Amino acid sequence: MPSNPETASADTPPGFPAQGLMARLRFDPQEGRIWLDQQRMLLVHASAQGVLHQELIETLGLDAARGLITRLGYNSGSNDAELAHRLRGSSSPAEAILLGTQLHMLEGVARVEPVRFDVDEERGHFHGEFHWHGSAEAEAHMRVYGQGTDAVCWQQVGYASGFSSRFMGRPVMFREVRCRAQGAPHCVIVGKPVDEWVDAEEDLRNLQADRLSRGPSAFRRAAPAVSVAPAAAPASASAAQSLLGDADVVGVSAGFNAVCHMVRRAARTQATVLFLGESGAGKEVLARSLHRISPRAQGPFVAINCAAIPEELVESELFGVEKGGFTGAVSSRAGRFERAEGGTLFLDEIGTLSGPAQGKLLRALQEREIERVGGIRAVKVDVRVVAATNLDLREAVARGRFREDLFFRLNVLPMRVPPLRERREDIPVFMNHFLHKFNQRDQRRVTGFTGRAIDALLAYRWPGNIRELENLVERGVALAADDSAIDVGHLFLGGEELGADRWGSGFGDGMDIDADLPSQAGELRRMREPFGAEAAAGTEAAGRGGGPTSPAPLGQRVAALLAGAEGAAAAPLDEVEAALIRSAMKRTGGNQSAAARLLGLTRAQLIYRLKALKRVEAG
Numbered sequence: 343m344p345s346n347p348e349t350a351s352a353d354t355p356p357g358f359p360a361q362g363l364m365a366r367l368r369f370d371p372q373e374g375r376i377w378l379d380q381q382r383m384l385l386v387h388a389s390a391q392g393v394l395h396q397e398l399i400e401t402l403g404l405d406a407a408r409g410l411i412t413r414l415g416y417n418s419g420s421n422d423a424e425l426a427h428r429l430r431g432s433s434s435p436a437e438a439i440l441l442g443t444q445l446h447m448l449e450g451v452a453r454v455e456p457v458r459f460d461v462d463e464e465r466g467h468f469h470g471e472f473h474w475h476g477s478a479e480a481e482a483h484m485r486v487y488g489q490g491t492d493a494v495c496w497q498q499v500g501y502a503s504g505f506s507s508r509f510m511g512r513p514v515m516f517r518e519v520r521c522r523a524q525g526a527p528h529c530v531i532v533g534k535p536v537d538e539w540v541d542a543e544e545d546l547r548n549l550q551a552d553r554l555s556r557g558p559s560a561f562r563r564a565a566p567a568v569s570v571a572p573a574a575a576p577a578s579a580s581a582a583q584s585l586l587g588d589a590d591v592v593g594v595s596a597g598f599n600a601v602c603h604m605v606r607r608a609a610r611t612q613a614t615v616l617f618l619g620e621s622g623a624g625k626e627v628l629a630r631s632l633h634r635i636s637p638r639a640q641g642p643f644v645a646i647n648c649a650a651i652p653e654e655l656v657e658s659e660l661f662g663v664e665k666g667g668f669t670g671a672v673s674s675r676a677g678r679f680e681r682a683e684g685g686t687l688f689l690d691e692i693g694t695l696s697g698p699a700q701g702k703l704l705r706a707l708q709e710r711e712i713e714r715v716g717g718i719r720a721v722k723v724d725v726r727v728v729a730a731t732n733l734d735l736r737e738a739v740a741r742g743r744f745r746e747d748l749f750f751r752l753n754v755l756p757m758r759v760p761p762l763r764e765r766r767e768d769i770p771v772f773m774n775h776f777l778h779k780f781n782q783r784d785q786r787r788v789t790g791f792t793g794r795a796i797d798a799l800l801a802y803r804w805p806g807n808i809r810e811l812e813n814l815v816e817r818g819v820a821l822a823a824d825d826s827a828i829d830v831g832h833l834f835l836g837g838e839e840l841g842a843d844r845w846g847s848g849f850g851d852g853m854d855i856d857a858d859l860p861s862q863a864g865e866l867r868r869m870r871e872p873f874g875a876e877a878a879a880g881t882e883a884a885g886r887g888g889g890p891t892s893p894a895p896l897g898q899r900v901a902a903l904l905a906g907a908e909g910a911a912a913a914p915l916d917e918v919e920a921a922l923i924r925s926a927m928k929r930t931g932g933n934q935s936a937a938a939r940l941l942g943l944t945r946a947q948l949i950y951r952l953k954a955l956k957r958v959e960a961g
């Protein structure tokens with residue numbers, strides 16, 4: 343790292359050519375585009391920013407306006423961190439952070455003077471103090487309001503936090519301790535990991551549009567990773583805890599905040615809510631939050647995963663059973679609907695419900711009454727239904743697999759929960775949260791993530807979303823040594839598709855589609871490999887030496903059968919299925935969500951099959 347902080351000045355940047363940055367700024371007036379590398383930029387009038395501040399403050403109030411503008415900046419900072427990462431090459435973290443200040447200057451925000459900073463990615467250590475000279479944001483604000491008592495460079499503070507958090511792979515928070523708008527000669531900002539601030543509540547509120555939780559969020563609760571674990575792990579961190587079940591994890595991304603706003607609005611109503619989105623994206627967490635902030639909070643929250651229950655048992659699970667109702671029913675039992683009386687019933691993977699169960703559910707929603715299996719009288723129920731699916735229900739309707747009338751009943755308030763790859767700003771928050779969680783649970787002292795690991799985690803495609811991230815960090819904590827950091831090798835063992843350079847995708851700017859293509863191709867490749875590999879191995883093993891009694895390897899038999907070869911040997915379906923499942927588990931390092939995705943199953947369906955497989959293997 344350069345010893346002289348002046349080196350960050352735009353004319354003489356050692357280590358980083360600001361000219362390199364300039365070259366990435368392209369004006370394309372014919373097309374009406376400005377590009378900074380792959381990001382589309384806008385030239386806006388600085389004076390308009392003062393108007394924006396004023397309008398927002400007057401319509402929303404000071405706090406809300408400040409929060410909104412801070413998050414706007416956070417998003418820009420997070421995007422620029424990707425660019426910095428691409429340009430970074432082999433330079434040190436400190437130099438890379440310096441590049442952020444140069445980007446900030448290039449964008450015309452202020453002249454940034456790094457006063458001191460001190461970065462250690464592996465320890466998660468970050469301390470920075472910067473001076474902003476001639477902040478455009480402060481000037482714009484002062485044109486409207488004059489000098490005041492508040493620091494007002496909200497967007498730029500958000501930028502610094504977004505840039506550093508994304509870069510460090512853990513939440514770093516900046517605060518403006520002095521501002522030009524307060525009459526100081528220049529603005530002074532200080533940044534450090536969020537858990538090292540003593541009273542970060544207010545700043546954190548600015549990063550989270552709508553806290554759905556009453557308790558502390560992941561952002562807040564994140565204690566230093568090196569803190570000594572308590573004597574006994576808290577009950578909330580038990581291994582059996584499902585995804586985020588113990589935490590009110592709230593993201594900082596725009597996409598996630600948008601859902602949170604909708605959840606808050608929906609909570610006041612009695613309307614049916616339908617969460618859409620991939621497995622592991624946090625639909626159940628949101629459903630629980632919805633319940634907790636709704637007028638039904640005092641009632642029960644009952645969750646059921648429709649895909650995890652054998653089809654013939656779904657109805658009795660949902661609606662209960664009357665004694666003698668079906669073979670084996672020796673006593674009457676209430677179903678989930680009745681157990682959720684006065685509260686909320688969460689129906690996950692609703693798209694897998696059987697036809698008869700769909701009919702009964704429709705009636706329950708319409709008439710507000712249910713009938714137990716084998717029962718003769720209707721039971722009134724007062725239950726709010728929240729459903730979730732990762733399927734395209736419209737398509738299921740079109741294919742005749744899902745009742746249209748039920749779809750319309752459920753689709754009153756649809757909410758899309760974006761997959762993790764569309765909200766990469768949230769990744770550092772979750773990384774830090776899970777690191778802390780597993781350090782605590784296993785009484786470990788893993789310090790953080792190496793730079794390579796951070797890069798890999800931020801660039802990964804996350805087919806299994808937050809649940810997959812949780813699994814990987816759990817694995818990392820298990821494999822890394824105490825007092826050292828988690829490295830790539832601790833995280834990705836099982837053939838996860840590691841994009842070589844996937845920065846620059848995933849911000850909903852249309853680039854994502856292109857960026858995903860190689861990865862999808864990779865998945866196809868992986869789908870083919872098990873057979874290919876086995877077939878190749880089989881050629882050697884069974885080849886010349888193999889006697890007529892030794893059957894050809896499964897891959898060969900399947901290939902022969904598929905090709906319609908003469909006299910193809912048998913390839914029993916259960917054998918093929920077992921081989922596929924084992925292969926998928928192996929390739930994903932035992933990650934069930936990712937394996938399920940490979941096989942086109944839900945996670946619950948895969949777990950069901952794995953259990954069956956184990957039974958076969960055992961017996």
Ligand SMILES: [Zn+2]
Pocket residue numbers: 477480493494495518520521522523529530
């Ligand atoms: Zn300022």
